[in-house]
Amino acid sequence: MQFTNEKAIYLQIGEYAMDRILLEEWRSAEKIPSVRELAADLEVNPNTVMRAYDHLQQQEIIYNKRGIGFFASDKAKAHILKTRKHHFLNEELAIVFRTMDLLDISIDEVIDYYNHR
Known part of the structure; x- marks a missing residue:
């Protein structure tokens, strides 16, 4: 993924995640990549991915099942x-x-x- 200087990286990662949901690569109620997995794939710090996931959780696009991982919400x-x-x-x-x-x-x-x- 190529990042731009136009907006914060965590927001660009959030848009990337939303694109995966729209393309149905990440389906509702299915586990999405972990913070560490996505950070490795995108070659960014895991804290940046966590910030993106927090942002997506606030919008109710994804949710966290403690100890299991993150999932795309039904209404995402x-x-x-x-x-x-x-x-x-x-x-x-x-x-x-x-x-x-x-x-x-x-x-x-x-x-x-x-x-x-």
């Missing part, structure tokens, strides 16, 4: 989709439309571009 996928859709529609899409307006690009041009690439 729905919660992630709702949150990400809201962010995309309210922040990212606004930037896209503003750029389209500045460059005088119509929706029809965008559709045509994607249909012919």
Whole structure:
């Protein structure tokens, strides 16, 4: 995984975990990689992964079964989709439309571009 300087590493790890849930690589009620396993895979400090997992627990995306490990919650996928859709529609899409307006690009041009690439 390539980390950027745009946001804290633990948040990027949290997004990575949410991507795994959306892609159904980590399914609800199934054990996800341990803190140490994920830290080794991503080549980061286990404390950073723990901070990401704490953040995801606060959002009820994952939960901890003491002595067993972490699991994706039953509502994780729905919660992630709702949150990400809201962010995309309210922040990212606004930037896209503003750029389209500045460059005088119509929706029809965008559709045509994607249909012919």
